[in-house]
Structure formats: structure tokens, C-alpha cells
Amino acid sequence: MLTYQISGPLSEPEGNDPVDPFDIHYMGANSRHLAHELIVAAFKKSGLTKAEVAKRLGWKDRSRISKLLNVPANITVETLGELLFVIDGSEPNYSQNWPCRAQHGNGGHPEWLKVPGATTTTSTSPAKVFYSQEAKAKITRTSEAAL
Amino acid sequence: MREVFATPDVYRFLNGKTDNVRRELAKRAADSRVAIDRFIAGASVTVGMDPFDKAARCQLARNYPPNDGIWDFRIRDPKPHVRIFGGFAERDVFVALDYRNRDALDFDGAVATMVLLWKDMFDSYQPVTGDNINAYLSDKWTPV
Numbered sequence: 001m002l003t004y005q006i007s008g009p010l011s012e013p014e015g016n017d018p019v020d021p022f023d024i025h026y027m028g029a030n031s032r033h034l035a036h037e038l039i040v041a042a043f044k045k046s047g048l049t050k051a052e053v054a055k056r057l058g059w060k061d062r063s064r065i066s067k068l069l070n071v072p073a074n075i076t077v078e079t080l081g082e083l084l085f086v087i088d089g090s091e092p093n094y095s096q097n098w099p100c101r102a103q104h105g106n107g108g109h110p111e112w113l114k115v116p117g118a119t120t121t122t123s124t125s126p127a128k129v130f131y132s133q134e135a136k137a138k139i140t141r142t143s144e145a146a147l
Numbered sequence: 148m149r150e151v152f153a154t155p156d157v158y159r160f161l162n163g164k165t166d167n168v169r170r171e172l173a174k175r176a177a178d179s180r181v182a183i184d185r186f187i188a189g190a191s192v193t194v195g196m197d198p199f200d201k202a203a204r205c206q207l208a209r210n211y212p213p214n215d216g217i218w219d220f221r222i223r224d225p226k227p228h229v230r231i232f233g234g235f236a237e238r239d240v241f242v243a244l245d246y247r248n249r250d251a252l253d254f255d256g257a258v259a260t261m262v263l264l265w266k267d268m269f270d271s272y273q274p275v276t277g278d279n280i281n282a283y284l285s286d287k288w289t290p291v
Contacts, residue, residue, distance in 0.1 A: 009162050009180055021170060022163045025177030029224075033185045040191060070193075070204040071223070 012100040027099075029072075035080050035092075036072035042087045043069055056086040149187050149284075153243040154264070157231065160246055175229050179222045179246070182206065183231070186220070186241075191287045196280060202291035210258045216274030217261045218283075221249075232261045234274030235283045242274075 009026060013019045043053065050065045059065065067073060068083065075083075077092075084090050153161060160168055161183060163176025186192055186207075195201025195208035203223075210217045210232075218241070222229040228249035233242045244264045247257055265274060275282050280290065 009164075011164075020164050021173035022165065022168075022177050025174040026181060029178045029181040030184070033181055033190070037185070037190050070202075 010100050012098075032074055033072045035075060036068075038092065039080070039083055039087070040069055042084055042090060046088050048087060053083075053087060057082065149189060149239045149241070151183050151187055151241045151243055152236070154245065154268075157233075157243040157246055161243075174225055175222065175227075178224055179220070179229050179231060182220055182222055183243070189287055191289060192284070193291045194280060194284070194288045195291055196278065205291045207288075210254060212258075213278070214276050215258055215262050216276040217258045217265075230257075232257060234261070234265055236269070236272070237275065238282060239285050242268075244268075 010023050011020065013023075048056075050069065051062050054060070054062045054065045057065075068075060068079075080092055084092060160172075160176050161180045163173055163180065165173060168176050193202070193204055193206045195205035196213075198209055198211035198213065201208055206221055208219055208221055210219060216234045217232060218234060220231040220233075220243075222231065229246055230249055230252065231243050231246045233244045236242050242265070244261050245257075280288060
């Protein structure tokens, strides 16, 4: 099976052209996920219970904590700061990163995909999303119609 | 290290520039791609092994019948939700076969289609099955 590693999903904004809506939404969702992962990691490391975190925050409703820990919700920067501090006394560390410029090397292929002559390209995103050339011919349904 | 392989249709959706997907789908495509990217990056994932008893927050769920080895990524924001179906070719290797709008989704029909897609692509090579979650993911999973 011939496989390709495809370049990352984002394009560096430039000029006066509108940025593709996908790129804008991607970065928004990615920020939400990263903030959530930060909170969950701190919470797990702390050994605290949700009830204890709620108590530290002075929140009577424990379900609010559950909601924040369960899904990558669109929380405010203020809530992120408050939550991290009450969990372990930390604060978020803000810095800039340029995902379009980051270069990530190829990872290994599983054995069942290693074939002589397989071509790969360097990805510009953390993702390793591949597709099969053979599948392209076999799968004809247009997925967009399904949404 | 986790890897995701995608069919061209899924790939086009996950790489959802407006020349690949309709403009109104851009947000759902972006959220789907982020979910897959964070999965690949090794983020903790909530897993539902029981097709009929799992938490709403579950991010990766096994479908009925379990022996078919068909799973779906549950993209629950924004609405309408998206489901990205596929199977595990081996531990930490997910093959994304197709995607669907959750609204009015016929899961039985979708799973049957995914089984055919898998067979079409991999012939006798079967997806991972069984009730041991460690056969699917090596780490950073939470059963829900």
C-alpha cells in the first residue's frame, strides 16, 4: 500500500487575504483542548477530588467542576487562572508558538504499511494523517453529502 | 506513539480548507481535526467500551456489535455532532474510514458500511477486537 504523509492543515496568514475559516476555527479549538489538558493534568497530579476543588473555589455546585474537567469547554482565561491556582498553586505560562513553521519529522510506519518505494513528505503539523492511494479508487462516496 | 490513517474522504474533511469542504462545515472540520491531532499527540482520551452504556463526554466509543471492531470518534462541539468511524489496525493505530453527521444517524447501517469499507481496504486483515482496552491503546485512556 502506497501511503503519503500529508502536510499540516494550517497556512501561515499573510497579506490582506481573509484567513481560511478552517484555520481560524482550528486554532480556537486547539487552544481549548490545550487549556483543558493543562487543567486535567494538574488535577490528576494533585490527587484532589472534584468536591475538594469546588470547595477551594467556593463553588457549591460540584457539577461545574465536572463539566470543566470532562470536556474541553470554552473557558475564559480568568477561569483557567483561577482553576490552576486552586488546584496546585500554579499559573498558566503564556508564550507564543508558530505551528505553521514547526517542522516535525516522520514517525515510523506500522509493519503492515511498510512497503518498498513508499513515499513520505515532512509534516508541518503534529498530526500524522495518512491516506491510501488504493482506497481512493475504491471509496467513491462523497463524504460531504453525508453532513 | 499513536497514529491515525485516513481514507481520502476523511482526510479531505480533516484538512478542511474551504476548497475541500463547504464553508459552513469549516468549524466542524476544524474541531474534528483538533480531536484527531490531540489524540495523535498522546492526549488523554475518554473511552467507552460498552456501546450501550457510556458517558456523554466519551470521546472514543466502541460500536455494536463489538466483534466488528468499529469505533467512532465523537466530535460533540459544535452541533450537529460529527462521528468519525474506523477501527484499530493494531494498538495505537487507528484507521479512519468515514464520517457522518450524528443527527438521525443510523448506527447499525453505518457500522455495516464501515465493515465493508474495512474489508475492501484490508481484505482478510481484521481490526483489533476484544474487551481488553490495552489491546487498542497503550496509555492515557480513561474508561467512562
